[in-house]
Amino acid sequence: QEGYELWLDYKKIQDTTVKKKYASFLNNIELIGNSSTIQAIKDELQLARTGFEFENSDPSGNSKLIIGIQSNLPSSLKSQIDTENLGNEGYTITSLNNKETIVISGNSDVALLYGTFGLLREMQQKNDISNLNIEEKPKIQKRVLNHWDNLDRTVERGYAGFSIWDWHLLPELIKPEYKDYARANAAIGINGTVLTNVNSNALILTPHYIEKVKALAEVFRPYGIQVYLTARFSAPIELGDLDTADPLDEDVKKWWKNIADEIYSEIPDFGGFLVKADSEGQPGPFQYDRTHVDGANMLAEAVAPYDGIIMWRAFVYSEEDPDDRAKQAYDQFIPYDGKFADNVLVQVKNGAIDFQPREPFHPMFGAMPDTPLMMEFQITQEYLGFSSHLVFLPKLYEEVLDEDTFSDGENSPVAKVIDGTNSNKKLTGIAGVANIGTEKNWTGHPFGQANWYGFGRLAWDPYMDSKDIAKEWLKINFSNEENFVKPMTDLLIESREAVVNYMTPLGLHHIMATSHHYGPGPWVDDLGRPEWNPVYYHKADKNGIGFDRTSSGSDALSQYAKPIEEKYSSPETTPEKYLLWFHHLAWEYEMKNGKTLWDNIALHYQTGVEQVEEMQATWEEMEPYVNEREFEKTSMLLEIQLKEAKWWRDACLSYFQQFSNMELPEGVPEPEHNLEYYKSIERPFAPGINPSW
Numbered sequence: 150q151e152g153y154e155l156w157l158d159y160k161k162i163q164d165t166t167v168k169k170k171y172a173s174f175l176n177n178i179e180l181i182g183n184s185s186t187i188q189a190i191k192d193e194l195q196l197a198r199t200g201f202e203f204e205n206s207d208p209s210g211n212s213k214l215i216i217g218i219q220s221n222l223p224s225s226l227k228s229q230i231d232t233e234n235l236g237n238e239g240y241t242i243t244s245l246n247n248k249e250t251i252v253i254s255g256n257s258d259v260a261l262l263y264g265t266f267g268l269l270r271e272m273q274q275k276n277d278i279s280n281l282n283i284e285e286k287p288k289i290q291k292r293v294l295n296h297w298d299n300l301d302r303t304v305e306r307g308y309a310g311f312s313i314w315d316w317h318l319l320p321e322l323i324k325p326e327y328k329d330y331a332r333a334n335a336a337i338g339i340n341g342t343v344l345t346n347v348n349s350n351a352l353i354l355t356p357h358y359i360e361k362v363k364a365l366a367e368v369f370r371p372y373g374i375q376v377y378l379t380a381r382f383s384a385p386i387e388l389g390d391l392d393t394a395d396p397l398d399e400d401v402k403k404w405w406k407n408i409a410d411e412i413y414s415e416i417p418d419f420g421g422f423l424v425k426a427d428s429e430g431q432p433g434p435f436q437y438d439r440t441h442v443d444g445a446n447m448l449a450e451a452v453a454p455y456d457g458i459i460m461w462r463a464f465v466y467s468e469e470d471p472d473d474r475a476k477q478a479y480d481q482f483i484p485y486d487g488k489f490a491d492n493v494l495v496q497v498k499n500g501a502i503d504f505q506p507r508e509p510f511h512p513m514f515g516a517m518p519d520t521p522l523m524m525e526f527q528i529t530q531e532y533l534g535f536s537s538h539l540v541f542l543p544k545l546y547e548e549v550l551d552e553d554t555f556s557d558g559e560n561s562p563v564a565k566v567i568d569g570t571n572s573n574k575k576l577t578g579i580a581g582v583a584n585i586g587t588e589k590n591w592t593g594h595p596f597g598q599a600n601w602y603g604f605g606r607l608a609w610d611p612y613m614d615s616k617d618i619a620k621e622w623l624k625i626n627f628s629n630e631e632n633f634v635k636p637m638t639d640l641l642i643e644s645r646e647a648v649v650n651y652m653t654p655l656g657l658h659h660i661m662a663t664s665h666h667y668g669p670g671p672w673v674d675d676l677g678r679p680e681w682n683p684v685y686y687h688k689a690d691k692n693g694i695g696f697d698r699t700s701s702g703s704d705a706l707s708q709y710a711k712p713i714e715e716k717y718s719s720p721e722t723t724p725e726k727y728l729l730w731f732h733h734l735a736w737e738y739e740m741k742n743g744k745t746l747w748d749n750i751a752l753h754y755q756t757g758v759e760q761v762e763e764m765q766a767t768w769e770e771m772e773p774y775v776n777e778r779e780f781e782k783t784s785m786l787l788e789i790q791l792k793e794a795k796w797w798r799d800a801c802l803s804y805f806q807q808f809s810n811m812e813l814p815e816g817v818p819e820p821e822h823n824l825e826y827y828k829s830i831e832r833p834f835a836p837g838i839n840p841s842w
């Protein structure tokens with residue numbers, strides 16, 4: 150009822166024919182092997198049988214489900230199952246023996262677990278399983294959640310309660326949530342989790358905490374999930390008795406090696422470290438006149454003997470650098486292409502500013518052919534209405550993954566950069582900043598779960614269609630009836646464009662209110678650093694609006710490949726969705742539909758509001774398919790979303806209108822209040838704020 154089960158809610162199967170068919174396999178299972186992962190498979194199948202209510206169905210007929218790694222299969226089956234190219238995690242699900250046998254196979258027990266979840270997913274969607282021939286293999290190696298969880302259990306930019314890691318009671322108390330978290334992640338192919346905030350606390354590296362981390366790692370291990378931690382660069386000073394954290398200092402190197410030795414002696418499959426250095430006040434190598442490469446490679450050396458990796462973040466922008474913030478990460482990192490150690494991934498946010506409702510892809514993708522780049526998406530909705538707005542993020546992720554970087558000629562989408570296709574990268578990765586907390590349903594908004602789910606699915610296969618993901622999730626979670634799935638798929642897909650429209654249409658960005666980033670604040674101009682202020686990003690004045698990133702402006706455009714640079718250098722050929730990201734244009738500028746820029750901005754805001762109204766109308770019809778609590782909760786949340794979409798529209802249009810001095814076009818209502826009113830709205834409490842900005 151509360152949504153705690155996530156996508157592992159094995160609901161009773163009503164249709165008797167379907168039920169009989171599925172039960173005939175699940176009631177006659179041969180599971181080959183003996184490990185904690187095999188036990189996990191067994192447990193999961195039992196949960197499914199109970200949930201589906203198969204227990205009392207006859208195991209009639211000769212149907213059988215066989216699960217085993219290829220080399221362990223009975224010889225009659227072995228020759229029929231080819232797992233040679235599946236790597237360690239890929240699996241096959243095959244119907245054999247006149248379709249009376251289903252075989253799940255692969256090369257490791259974890260592959261079998263993935264295959265089992267694969268089969269259960271088919272059943273949850275009530276798909277036909279009579280002739281299966283599924284072959285799946287993840288396209289990206291490190292598929293990782295990033296928790297921005299602090300040791301005091303607050304969650305930076307977390308809107309679903311407190312951290313699920315109960316540090317106080319670990320390692321003695323192992324909450325059932327830990328295992329359920331692992332199951333949910335394994336079911337969508339996530340194989341790593343960074344437990345702590347990128348703005349990190351060195352204490353996590355002390356034996357006291359490592360013992361707790363170890364306890365979690367033990368719960369996750371059977372599910373193929375590795376644990377990672379964030380490493381605070383200044384830890385040798387804070388925890389050791391060193392007076393420097395200089396990455397080239399021998400004592401510092403030794404200190405980190407010791408830490409690695411200690412961690413690995415407790416957690417042999419520890420994944421490695423995620424590091425935010427020299428960014429937003431976090432310590433890093435710069436203080437010692439060293440580079441990102443010096444810092445990353447020093448840590449990489451410490452974990453290399455154990456196959457550990459370093460995920461070094463590229464989210465950097467400097468106070469001293471007056472240049473366009475969007476350019477800075479590229480400028481800082483490009484010179485180091487090819488210089489990072491083999492076990493370093495450079496982790497890059499999807500866009501060059503910061504997790505906006507829409508950004509063009511980060512120009513680093515495609516510009517570092519000799520460095521493995523890891524994608525960082527945000528699942529928690531920092532800039533997209535927290536856990537109160539329904540926004541289906543896989544649509545956003547897909548847009549980024551599909552964008553052509555032209556790095557290796559045409560058809561070099563971001564997906565090919567991060568999955569290694571374009572340059573045969575040995576190490577590949579993708580991260581999602583989690584939206585998980587202690588709320589009963591994990592994510593607060595019932596539809597927040599779809600974003601966690603969708604992130605996992607795309608991490609496994611970055612070429613998946615977001616529409617298919619939406620359908621899958623809707624069927625598993627609610628109902629597979631066409632009258633539900635069809636309109637709700639449209640709703641999910643459209644929800645992303647709705648939020649862009651009512652918050653930041655036509656390439657506008659970062660005009661959210663101060664520090665908490667909730668609600669509109671295009672007028673804010675008094676924050677400590679210029680690039681923290683919305684006015685820096687929209688640059689509205691009486692001559693027009695938008696950030697000129699062409700050669701007549703900051704020239705950030707030149708960081709992209711030539712075909713993009715050429716196309717976007719003129720507003721006429723720039724995709725309108727990115728117009729004001731790259732151009733500063735007059736309010737009267739005529740757009741493709743023959744209307745002025747001002748009219749288009751206003752109409753987009755209005756469309757955003759109308760889209761939320763449509764979402765509401767659709768949802769009203771869905772009552773028969775959804776449990777009462779989730780129905781009610783989502784209805785109330787949509788009401789909030791509508792109110793706030795109007796708030797965004799009215800506040801932004803009142804503000805921009807002072808500069809445009811133009812009337813609102815037909816169809817856009819006058820704001821209910823004056824600008825002063827919108828400016829005066831304060832949020833007395835907003836969760837997840839880093840107190841430092």
Ligand code: BDP
Pocket residue numbers: 305306347348425429464503504531839
């Ligand atoms: C920004 C957040 C801030 C994070 C930072 C980061 O506002 O809380 O610490 O990104 O990614 O989006 O490091």
